[in-house]
Amino acid sequence: MRQSTETVFVDTSLGRIAGLRRDGVCRFRGVPFAEAPVGALRFCPPRRKTPWTGTLEAFEPGVIAPQLASRLLAVMGDFTRRQSEDCLRLDIVTPGVDDARRPVVVWLHGGGFSSGAGGLDWYDGGLLAGEGDVVVVGVNYRLGALGYLVAPGISDGNLGLLDQALALRVVRDIVAGFGGDPDNITLMGQSAGGNSIAALFAGGHPMKGVRRAIMQSAALGMRPQDSVRARALGADFVSELGGDPDKPDETRVKLAELPVSAILGAQAAVARRHARFGDTAPPFQLVQASAGLSDTIAFDHAAADAMTGIDVLIGVTADEADAFFALDPRAGELDASAVAELVGELYGPRGVGALDLMARRNGDIAPGALLSAVVTQDVFVEPAIAFACRRAADGGKAYVYEFGWHPAGSPLGACHCLELPFVFGPAQAWGDAPMLAGADPVEIAELSATMRAAWLNFVRTGDPAAAKLPTWPIFTAGRKNAMRLDRRSAIRDLAGDPC
Template sequence: MDVQVQLSCGRLQGVRQEGVYQFSGVPYAEDPVGALRFRPPVPKAPWNGILDATRPSVVAPQAASRLAAVMGEFTGTQDEACLQLTISTPGLDDKKRPVLVWLHGGGFSSGSGGIDWYDGRELARLGDLVVVGVNYRLGALGFLVAEGVSEGNLGLLDQALALEYIRKNVASFGGDPGNLTLMGQSAGGNSIAALFAGKHDVSGVRRVILQSPALGMAPQTARAARASGHEFLKALGLSPDAADLRSQLQKLPVAQILAAQSEVARGGARYGDTTPPFQLSQGEEGATQQDFHLSAAEALQGVDVLIGITADEAHAFLMQAPRTQIVSAEEVAHCVRDIYGASAVDCLLQIEARHPHEYAGLHFSRLITHAVFAHPTRQFAQRAHQCGSRTYFYIFDWQPEASPFKSCHCLELPFVFGPSDAWAHAPMLGGGDGELLADIARKVQSAWLSFVHAGDPSTDSLPPWQCFTEQTPLVMHLSDSPHMRTEELCLP
């Protein structure tokens, strides 16, 4: 059934199915095309008539995902006019429901907030809340740094503008603009940290959920970001000194931009390095900092925090690489020193001692999980607690028997949004038993929804979930047998 809603900027037409209203392709900014390409987002101007929000949101232009072999493929129409929201709500009334804002992951280069993987209707129905999926610019179109073209972080500015739009309009969808929860996974979690660390307007945000944030992947220095930008221009055959450089870039086909972006990614690829060439960068005003995750934790100022990782994060990246099965211990040590620094070699030696019967590639995966995910995430949680935030920590460690990826990066996503048909062929699920998947999903969803409503993920379907503190680092292990445990999270 088609329905309509009046917003501050115009009228929308959406659909109502199974008790949930959904509006897709809702524009929160002017299309970043032509003269607006490589520029900060511009708020959407009011429109006349009724805007059709019954068709799926488009997908930001992107090359193939580096995790397609793990997560599977998703469908969607790519279009540069992608600054859109997907909004799901149980009621178009004045009930003032909590609002859950979803920032997708994908290494700042792939993904979308409105695809079937992240359909918010089940969460909206189960939790009686408004769920908003956000699209933002990706890759070079969203994070290029080049003098006279872009200062970077355009995708982050997109997210900040989306938050402004949500605060202004969500009451029309039955939501409370003063009761927002920001939820992000991987790059989406890093984005949440950057929004706080960069002092963007996060008014109304009471809670944050950070799933597998790659907090050990610091934002690029201005120098490194400019170097990637130079390589990008070189791949396009453009001079960085051209007076009309931005104009030239604005006229190029999107396919040519994506091809140059992929060429830069291939040229800078290093075995074991999860950092994309186009991502958050440190701005001139310190929008992000070297220890930005700690700055973000301090900036939370009492915002409730639910944060966690999967047990084998880096398996998603390394276990699909044939080299992992044959790489020598000496090669791994060299890679660790080159990418993660000399101090990380000591961690590698400890991992080797703890797991003497594993091959070197697995040791490398454990080291990356520790350096990029587990250790900095624990630091974030500890600092957030110190600064007055109620903080809850989890490790998702269910392991599908038929998957070589174990409890890998992204594995918790089907359990947060629900194991729908969209995830049916995801290799990381390893053909897991449907009833078991649904049971774990019920436990995870009830905890997430409890946190959104009350700032506390405790639920009858889990053991008592206590806060994470420096003195008592309590961690909820989420699996088919959930349990709480005190642990230091020093090494995997």
């Protein structure tokens, strides 16, 4: 049966916005929250959007931040969307434009600070909004060098983080018109998005109205770069474009006039030169002691300490790093000594200790698979446990999960990003995702419904209890209770250092 479409209007402090009501929810797509960071505003902190006159028609999919192909294209699949620097926009989905004051979910997408967008069809908030009676807001922020370049006198870095902070302030200002409660916000992010949630709290950005945080595969072990390395990468980038790092005024003008294609080309060249196999960190990302992020203590510790009164749902997938290594032929060519050398170089004595332990426990596992297991543990699992421990020690409420489901026989296992179709729902956009190849659609639909219920219950009450899950206890220092989300979900202890 054909669904009717109705135009709906919301008056905000930015101006009047027109959206479309269809399938039981209202969508407003590509709503600008900041001025276009172009020309002289390129590499500058974001500026709040000047109110417009007339009505903004937010009907069509918005543009996304300029970006190169995703590193995980072979895992998640591909997407096509028009790119533009005028990308600082919101996608808003709500059950109704009324005064219901629904809980608000602000979604920060992943993509290694280099790819993705908050309004991709992958992240359509329609199911969450309709089933949970919540408002879902997807955020675009600047990526790659345009968002995270550090070059003194040209860019202070962390501009993508500042974009997110401004977006959160704007959402709080306007969301009541979309039926949302500005004093009941849940920040939800995956990978770089989850990492960004930690950075927003650690950086002391205004978090008024935020009650809860959902941090999926936040890669807290991938800490922000130190400023020395970030400046070296920035100087290389500037030189690649024919600029002089020692002449920032002149170079800033030059870079402002370059086409986006040149910026992306230089970004790719720098990434190739500095790539290190086994290292999951991108060249342009969050930087410690830079704009919007202090250098007091480790950012994840600072974040946990700053989240007093914030309910936390945090978790990982069981085989996170298989997304980076399982399909890479270089991993299959490694022998035990090469893996040990690589782990020692990238992850230090702690990583070597984990490698030795895993090798003893899994004598028949291939060296490349051992590398993946160490990275999963070092970058994702143990930092998530430590974060939950720190919250628990401070009397905070945290729930921890491990997503273990995967298609039978998949070489990718329960890899990074695999939980996303289950959180947002198995939409058509995920139809060609290699990580789901061979999966039973009924299994996906059933587990997705359970997870959506859990996530929505957490958003609404701070407790992810759901009908088809066993009792989900609060994480404590004495017993590291985690919900294993799988065909048969169960409570288990995650392996990691004691709290």
